Amino acid sequence: MQDNKRKIKKPLRESVMTLKESLKVKLKNVLDPELINQLPSRYPLLGPAILIRLKDNLIPFKETIGEAILEIHKKAKSVWLFRKPAKGIFREPKIECIAGDCNPIIFHKELKTKFIIDISKLIFSPGNAGERQRLVNIIGENETVMDLFACCGNLSLPIAVNKNIKRLIAVEANSYAFSFLLMNIKLNKVNHIVSPYLLDNHYWSTFNIADHVLLGFLPAPDIYQVEIGVRALKDSGGILHYHWISEEDRYREELKNLVGYVESLSREVKVLEIRRIKSVAPKKIHFVARLHVRK
Numbered sequence: 001m002q003d004n005k006r007k008i009k010k011p012l013r014e015s016v017m018t019l020k021e022s023l024k025v026k027l028k029n030v031l032d033p034e035l036i037n038q039l040p041s042r043y044p045l046l047g048p049a050i051l052i053r054l055k056d057n058l059i060p061f062k063e064t065i066g067e068a069i070l071e072i073h074k075k076a077k078s079v080w081l082f083r084k085p086a087k088g089i090f091r092e093p094k095i096e097c098i099a100g101d102c103n104p105i106i107f108h109k110e111l112k113t114k115f116i117i118d119i120s121k122l123i124f125s126p127g128n129a130g131e132r133q134r135l136v137n138i139i140g141e142n143e144t145v146m147d148l149f150a151c152c153g154n155l156s157l158p159i160a161v162n163k164n165i166k167r168l169i170a171v172e173a174n175s176y177a178f179s180f181l182l183m184n185i186k187l188n189k190v191n192h193i194v195s196p197y198l199l200d201n202h203y204w205s206t207f208n209i210a211d212h213v214l215l216g217f218l219p220a221p222d223i224y225q226v227e228i229g230v231r232a233l234k235d236s237g238g239i240l241h242y243h244w245i246s247e248e249d250r251y252r253e254e255l256k257n258l259v260g261y262v263e264s265l266s267r268e269v270k271v272l273e274i275r276r277i278k279s280v281a282p283k284k285i286h287f288v289a290r291l292h293v294r295k
Protein backbone atom coordinates (compact mmCIF):
# COMPACT_ATOMS: atom_id res chain seq x y z
CA MET A 1 0.00 0.00 0.00
CA GLN A 2 1.32 3.44 -0.94
CA ASP A 3 0.90 6.40 1.42
CA ASN A 4 2.07 9.75 0.01
CA LYS A 5 2.78 11.34 3.39
CA ARG A 6 3.62 15.06 3.08
CA LYS A 7 3.27 15.13 -0.66
CA ILE A 8 0.36 17.53 -1.06
CA LYS A 9 0.85 18.89 -4.56
CA LYS A 10 0.49 22.51 -5.51
CA PRO A 11 -2.24 23.27 -8.03
CA LEU A 12 -1.10 23.47 -11.63
CA ARG A 13 -0.46 26.85 -13.25
CA GLU A 14 0.21 28.56 -9.97
CA SER A 15 3.13 30.98 -9.72
CA VAL A 16 3.31 31.01 -5.93
CA MET A 17 6.33 32.98 -4.76
CA THR A 18 6.63 35.39 -7.66
CA LEU A 19 3.09 36.67 -7.30
CA LYS A 20 3.19 36.83 -3.52
CA GLU A 21 6.50 38.66 -3.50
CA SER A 22 5.40 41.14 -6.16
CA LEU A 23 2.21 41.71 -4.21
CA LYS A 24 4.16 42.40 -1.04
CA VAL A 25 6.21 45.04 -2.85
CA LYS A 26 3.13 46.61 -4.45
CA LEU A 27 1.22 46.84 -1.19
CA LYS A 28 4.05 47.79 1.14
CA ASN A 29 2.88 51.42 1.43
CA VAL A 30 -0.78 50.45 1.72
CA LEU A 31 -0.84 47.66 4.31
CA ASP A 32 0.91 47.33 7.68
CA PRO A 33 3.90 44.95 7.64
CA GLU A 34 1.95 42.60 9.90
CA LEU A 35 -0.86 42.40 7.35
CA ILE A 36 1.57 42.09 4.46
CA ASN A 37 2.92 38.93 6.09
CA GLN A 38 -0.55 37.43 6.15
CA LEU A 39 -1.11 37.67 2.41
CA PRO A 40 -1.99 34.26 0.99
CA SER A 41 0.72 32.12 -0.53
CA ARG A 42 -1.53 30.51 -3.15
CA TYR A 43 -3.10 32.27 -6.16
CA PRO A 44 -4.48 29.49 -8.36
CA LEU A 45 -5.79 30.49 -11.75
CA LEU A 46 -8.91 28.88 -13.21
CA GLY A 47 -9.33 30.07 -16.77
CA PRO A 48 -9.08 33.87 -16.39
CA ALA A 49 -10.08 33.89 -12.69
CA ILE A 50 -7.77 33.89 -9.69
CA LEU A 51 -9.29 32.30 -6.59
CA ILE A 52 -7.96 33.31 -3.19
CA ARG A 53 -8.62 32.98 0.51
CA LEU A 54 -7.89 35.85 2.93
CA LYS A 55 -7.46 35.95 6.68
CA ASP A 56 -10.23 37.93 8.43
CA ASN A 57 -8.07 40.98 9.11
CA LEU A 58 -7.30 41.35 5.40
CA ILE A 59 -10.97 41.34 4.36
CA PRO A 60 -11.37 45.15 4.72
CA PHE A 61 -8.61 45.48 2.08
CA LYS A 62 -9.97 42.87 -0.29
CA GLU A 63 -10.62 45.21 -3.25
CA THR A 64 -7.16 46.78 -2.97
CA ILE A 65 -5.56 43.34 -2.86
CA GLY A 66 -7.68 42.14 -5.79
CA GLU A 67 -6.76 45.16 -7.96
CA ALA A 68 -3.08 44.73 -7.09
CA ILE A 69 -3.20 41.05 -8.12
CA LEU A 70 -4.74 41.99 -11.47
CA GLU A 71 -2.02 44.56 -12.10
CA ILE A 72 0.66 41.92 -11.51
CA HIS A 73 -0.87 38.84 -13.13
CA LYS A 74 -1.32 39.70 -16.78
CA LYS A 75 -3.36 36.59 -17.65
CA ALA A 76 -5.92 37.11 -14.89
CA LYS A 77 -9.10 39.03 -15.67
CA SER A 78 -10.81 38.70 -12.29
CA VAL A 79 -10.10 37.89 -8.65
CA TRP A 80 -12.51 35.92 -6.49
CA LEU A 81 -12.52 35.45 -2.74
CA PHE A 82 -13.70 32.29 -0.97
CA ARG A 83 -15.75 33.49 1.98
CA LYS A 84 -16.82 30.21 3.60
CA PRO A 85 -16.30 26.51 2.94
CA ALA A 86 -18.77 24.92 0.52
CA LYS A 87 -21.60 23.21 2.35
CA GLY A 88 -24.60 21.03 1.59
CA ILE A 89 -25.26 18.29 -0.90
CA PHE A 90 -24.62 20.46 -3.97
CA ARG A 91 -21.41 21.90 -2.45
CA GLU A 92 -22.19 25.43 -3.65
CA PRO A 93 -19.14 27.63 -3.02
CA LYS A 94 -19.45 30.87 -1.06
CA ILE A 95 -17.35 33.06 -3.29
CA GLU A 96 -17.35 36.76 -4.20
CA CYS A 97 -15.75 38.74 -6.98
CA ILE A 98 -13.36 41.38 -5.57
CA ALA A 99 -11.77 42.77 -8.74
CA GLY A 100 -11.98 42.78 -12.52
CA ASP A 101 -14.56 41.24 -14.81
CA CYS A 102 -17.08 39.64 -12.50
CA ASN A 103 -18.68 37.30 -15.02
CA PRO A 104 -18.69 33.99 -13.10
CA ILE A 105 -19.02 31.84 -16.22
CA ILE A 106 -15.49 31.07 -17.25
CA PHE A 107 -13.64 28.94 -19.78
CA HIS A 108 -10.88 26.77 -18.36
CA LYS A 109 -8.63 24.30 -20.15
CA GLU A 110 -6.74 21.58 -18.34
CA LEU A 111 -5.39 18.23 -19.52
CA LYS A 112 -6.57 19.03 -23.06
CA THR A 113 -10.09 19.20 -21.63
CA LYS A 114 -12.28 22.26 -22.11
CA PHE A 115 -14.54 23.30 -19.26
CA ILE A 116 -17.22 25.94 -19.02
CA ILE A 117 -17.85 26.52 -15.33
CA ASP A 118 -19.97 28.89 -13.28
CA ILE A 119 -17.44 29.45 -10.49
CA SER A 120 -20.04 31.23 -8.35
CA LYS A 121 -22.22 28.10 -8.17
CA LEU A 122 -20.03 25.07 -8.87
CA ILE A 123 -16.94 23.75 -7.14
CA PHE A 124 -13.95 23.15 -9.38
CA SER A 125 -11.01 22.86 -7.05
CA PRO A 126 -7.59 23.92 -8.40
CA GLY A 127 -6.20 21.83 -5.52
CA ASN A 128 -7.53 18.68 -7.21
CA ALA A 129 -5.50 19.23 -10.39
CA GLY A 130 -2.95 16.58 -9.33
CA GLU A 131 -5.72 14.05 -8.78
CA ARG A 132 -7.25 14.81 -12.18
CA GLN A 133 -3.86 14.13 -13.76
CA ARG A 134 -3.36 10.91 -11.74
CA LEU A 135 -6.73 9.53 -12.82
CA VAL A 136 -5.77 10.08 -16.46
CA ASN A 137 -2.54 8.16 -15.74
CA ILE A 138 -4.15 5.33 -13.76
CA ILE A 139 -7.16 4.53 -15.93
CA GLY A 140 -6.49 2.14 -18.77
CA GLU A 141 -7.67 1.69 -22.32
CA ASN A 142 -11.09 0.15 -22.83
CA GLU A 143 -12.08 0.49 -19.18
CA THR A 144 -15.50 1.55 -17.88
CA VAL A 145 -15.52 4.44 -15.42
CA MET A 146 -18.42 5.50 -13.23
CA ASP A 147 -18.38 8.98 -11.64
CA LEU A 148 -21.11 9.12 -9.01
CA PHE A 149 -20.52 12.85 -8.21
CA ALA A 150 -19.84 14.21 -11.68
CA CYS A 151 -20.56 17.96 -11.25
CA CYS A 152 -19.53 19.60 -14.57
CA GLY A 153 -17.15 16.74 -15.35
CA ASN A 154 -14.35 17.90 -13.01
CA LEU A 155 -12.68 14.57 -12.28
CA SER A 156 -13.88 12.35 -15.08
CA LEU A 157 -14.11 14.35 -18.32
CA PRO A 158 -10.29 14.53 -18.68
CA ILE A 159 -10.30 10.71 -18.63
CA ALA A 160 -12.81 10.57 -21.49
CA VAL A 161 -10.81 13.16 -23.44
CA ASN A 162 -7.35 11.68 -22.91
CA LYS A 163 -7.87 7.92 -22.68
CA ASN A 164 -9.44 5.50 -25.04
CA ILE A 165 -11.93 4.27 -22.45
CA LYS A 166 -14.95 2.16 -23.21
CA ARG A 167 -17.51 4.25 -21.39
CA LEU A 168 -17.89 6.96 -18.76
CA ILE A 169 -21.11 6.94 -16.76
CA ALA A 170 -21.50 10.36 -15.11
CA VAL A 171 -24.18 10.81 -12.44
CA GLU A 172 -25.06 14.27 -11.09
CA ALA A 173 -28.02 15.31 -8.93
CA ASN A 174 -27.88 19.09 -9.34
CA SER A 175 -29.64 20.13 -12.55
CA TYR A 176 -27.56 23.33 -12.81
CA ALA A 177 -24.26 21.41 -12.54
CA PHE A 178 -25.71 18.82 -14.93
CA SER A 179 -26.39 21.50 -17.57
CA PHE A 180 -22.66 22.38 -17.49
CA LEU A 181 -21.76 18.69 -17.67
CA LEU A 182 -23.83 18.39 -20.86
CA MET A 183 -22.20 21.52 -22.30
CA ASN A 184 -18.71 20.23 -21.50
CA ILE A 185 -19.39 16.80 -22.97
CA LYS A 186 -20.43 18.48 -26.21
CA LEU A 187 -17.56 20.96 -26.14
CA ASN A 188 -15.05 18.11 -25.86
CA LYS A 189 -16.81 15.96 -28.47
CA VAL A 190 -17.03 12.92 -26.18
CA ASN A 191 -20.78 12.30 -26.53
CA HIS A 192 -20.07 8.82 -27.89
CA ILE A 193 -18.19 7.81 -24.69
CA VAL A 194 -20.03 9.62 -21.90
CA SER A 195 -23.50 8.66 -20.63
CA PRO A 196 -24.73 11.47 -18.34
CA TYR A 197 -27.55 10.89 -15.84
CA LEU A 198 -29.36 13.60 -13.89
CA LEU A 199 -30.07 11.60 -10.77
CA ASP A 200 -29.53 11.36 -7.03
CA ASN A 201 -26.97 8.55 -6.96
CA HIS A 202 -28.82 6.90 -4.07
CA TYR A 203 -31.25 5.71 -6.77
CA TRP A 204 -28.51 4.40 -9.02
CA SER A 205 -28.39 0.66 -9.48
CA THR A 206 -26.06 -1.13 -11.82
CA PHE A 207 -24.08 -4.19 -10.96
CA ASN A 208 -20.83 -5.68 -12.15
CA ILE A 209 -20.00 -3.19 -14.92
CA ALA A 210 -17.30 -0.72 -13.83
CA ASP A 211 -13.53 -0.95 -13.67
CA HIS A 212 -13.38 2.28 -11.66
CA VAL A 213 -15.91 4.07 -9.49
CA LEU A 214 -15.16 7.66 -8.47
CA LEU A 215 -16.65 8.78 -5.17
CA GLY A 216 -15.45 12.40 -5.21
CA PHE A 217 -17.59 14.07 -2.57
CA LEU A 218 -16.52 15.89 0.60
CA PRO A 219 -16.56 15.61 3.54
CA ALA A 220 -17.29 11.98 2.56
CA PRO A 221 -19.78 9.86 0.63
CA ASP A 222 -22.28 8.06 2.86
CA ILE A 223 -22.34 4.27 3.32
CA TYR A 224 -25.25 3.83 0.89
CA GLN A 225 -23.25 5.56 -1.82
CA VAL A 226 -20.24 3.39 -0.99
CA GLU A 227 -22.40 0.28 -1.32
CA ILE A 228 -23.81 1.48 -4.68
CA GLY A 229 -20.27 2.12 -5.90
CA VAL A 230 -19.00 -1.27 -4.71
CA ARG A 231 -21.86 -3.17 -6.38
CA ALA A 232 -21.26 -1.30 -9.64
CA LEU A 233 -17.65 -2.55 -9.76
CA LYS A 234 -16.96 -5.67 -11.79
CA ASP A 235 -17.25 -8.84 -9.69
CA SER A 236 -13.86 -9.88 -11.06
CA GLY A 237 -12.31 -6.73 -9.57
CA GLY A 238 -12.25 -2.98 -9.91
CA ILE A 239 -11.03 0.13 -8.12
CA LEU A 240 -13.04 2.30 -5.77
CA HIS A 241 -11.63 5.86 -5.54
CA TYR A 242 -12.98 7.04 -2.18
CA HIS A 243 -12.49 10.72 -1.20
CA TRP A 244 -12.90 12.05 2.32
CA ILE A 245 -11.71 14.67 4.79
CA SER A 246 -9.86 13.52 7.85
CA GLU A 247 -7.01 14.28 10.23
CA GLU A 248 -3.52 12.84 10.58
CA ASP A 249 -4.40 10.86 13.71
CA ARG A 250 -7.78 9.61 12.47
CA TYR A 251 -7.55 8.70 8.82
CA ARG A 252 -6.11 5.18 9.29
CA GLU A 253 -8.91 4.21 11.66
CA GLU A 254 -11.52 5.61 9.25
CA LEU A 255 -9.95 3.74 6.37
CA LYS A 256 -9.99 0.54 8.42
CA ASN A 257 -13.72 1.06 9.05
CA LEU A 258 -14.31 1.65 5.34
CA VAL A 259 -12.45 -1.54 4.42
CA GLY A 260 -14.43 -3.46 7.06
CA TYR A 261 -17.66 -2.11 5.63
CA VAL A 262 -16.76 -3.08 2.05
CA GLU A 263 -15.74 -6.56 3.27
CA SER A 264 -19.12 -6.89 4.96
CA LEU A 265 -20.63 -6.63 1.45
CA SER A 266 -18.97 -10.00 0.67
CA ARG A 267 -16.00 -8.43 -1.10
CA GLU A 268 -12.25 -8.93 -0.91
CA VAL A 269 -10.46 -5.62 -0.45
CA LYS A 270 -6.89 -4.53 -0.97
CA VAL A 271 -5.82 -0.97 -0.21
CA LEU A 272 -3.71 0.12 -3.18
CA GLU A 273 -3.01 3.69 -2.16
CA ILE A 274 -3.86 6.44 0.31
CA ARG A 275 -3.07 9.88 -1.01
CA ARG A 276 -3.19 13.31 0.55
CA ILE A 277 -4.73 15.63 -2.04
CA LYS A 278 -4.79 18.96 -0.24
CA SER A 279 -5.20 20.70 3.11
CA VAL A 280 -8.71 22.04 3.50
CA ALA A 281 -8.44 23.65 6.96
CA PRO A 282 -5.96 23.55 9.84
CA LYS A 283 -5.27 19.84 10.46
CA LYS A 284 -7.97 18.78 7.99
CA ILE A 285 -6.79 16.92 4.93
CA HIS A 286 -8.58 15.80 1.79
CA PHE A 287 -7.54 12.16 1.21
CA VAL A 288 -8.28 9.68 -1.52
CA ALA A 289 -8.04 5.94 -0.92
CA ARG A 290 -7.87 3.54 -3.83
CA LEU A 291 -9.32 0.17 -2.93
CA HIS A 292 -9.15 -2.84 -5.18
CA VAL A 293 -12.46 -4.61 -4.60
CA ARG A 294 -13.37 -8.12 -5.79
CA LYS A 295 -16.40 -10.29 -5.19
Ligand SMILES: C[S@@+](CC[C@H](N)C(=O)[O-])C[C@H]1O[C@@H](n2cnc3c(N)ncnc32)[C@H](O)[C@@H]1O
Pocket residue numbers: 089090091123124125128148149150151152154155171172173174177199200201202215216217218
Ligand atom coordinates in the same frame (compact mmCIF):
# COMPACT_ATOMS: atom_id res chain seq x y z
C1 LIG B 1 -17.98 19.36 -5.17
S1 LIG B 1 -18.56 18.44 -6.46
C2 LIG B 1 -17.21 17.37 -6.70
C3 LIG B 1 -16.93 17.16 -8.14
C4 LIG B 1 -15.87 16.13 -8.42
N1 LIG B 1 -16.35 14.81 -8.06
C5 LIG B 1 -14.58 16.42 -7.72
O1 LIG B 1 -14.23 15.67 -6.79
O2 LIG B 1 -13.88 17.38 -8.07
C6 LIG B 1 -19.75 17.29 -5.77
C7 LIG B 1 -20.86 17.08 -6.74
O3 LIG B 1 -21.63 15.96 -6.32
C8 LIG B 1 -23.00 16.26 -6.54
N2 LIG B 1 -23.81 15.40 -5.66
C9 LIG B 1 -23.94 15.51 -4.32
N3 LIG B 1 -24.77 14.55 -3.85
C10 LIG B 1 -25.14 13.82 -4.92
C11 LIG B 1 -25.98 12.69 -5.08
N4 LIG B 1 -26.61 12.14 -4.04
N5 LIG B 1 -26.14 12.17 -6.32
C12 LIG B 1 -25.50 12.72 -7.39
N6 LIG B 1 -24.72 13.83 -7.30
C13 LIG B 1 -24.53 14.36 -6.09
C14 LIG B 1 -23.11 17.74 -6.23
O4 LIG B 1 -24.25 18.31 -6.81
C15 LIG B 1 -21.79 18.26 -6.81
O5 LIG B 1 -21.96 18.67 -8.15
